[in-house]
Amino acid sequence: MAEATPFLMFQGGKGQAALDFYVETMPGSRIEKLELFGPEGPGPEGTILRGHAVIAGQKVMIHDSFIRHGFDFTPSWSFFLDVADEAEFDRLFAALSEGGAVLMPPDNYGWSSRFGWCSDRFGISWQVNLA
Template identity: 60%
Template sequence: MSPTVRPFLMFQNGVGPDALDFYVSVFPGSVVEEVELYGPAGPGPQGTIKTASFTIGDQSVMCSDSFVKHRFDFTPSFSFFVTCTTPDEVDRLAGVLGEGGGVLMPPGNYGFSPWFAWVSDRFGVSWQLNVGED
């Protein structure tokens, strides 16, 4: 049996539930598969995510809220690459995902794609949005 490999997002400061709700609201057909929250006995703050899994597009993703404070966070070196069918879809996702985050490359034709954008969302996760084929 081959191993299962999935992206894992580690959030800090208790933003995991908000991030999870946000991601499944942005991508049609997304679902939360499983969520286990910390209870009053901890060790993390009550109501934060111990572990969760969700599907956006066809990608299964895991996440948690770290109660241990780290000196690192997300970096654009890791990003979700989203294949879109139209420039309008790239523009919509860039606007929604980039709100409260940052623009690494605004929507445009960069020569390697007819329409591409790269944004980081308000949680620090990076998204490359591309018109093209899977």
């Protein structure tokens, strides 16, 4: 049986910083395995060839592309976080949007008492919902 895993391709060697931020910020997150480019390349030494992590309970793969692409992350793909209390909502939304962009500020939009959408400083989009 095939297994689908979200794959996050970072550019400019930002993968490790992003992973460290998610593990530090997000409960239920951890790095499970990292394979780094060595001195023989083809990517810059120490950047992520293939990474396996769990972010807020979701398995993901990570890669630092050494090929420069004309595209990057888009808000049309996002992580959706259900958060149990308002203090945790505020903490996560503030941390995730710092250095990024607020796409929908926290508010009651009718489907939730509190919802916000942002992209983080690495370009990953997050929908934060007070469950």
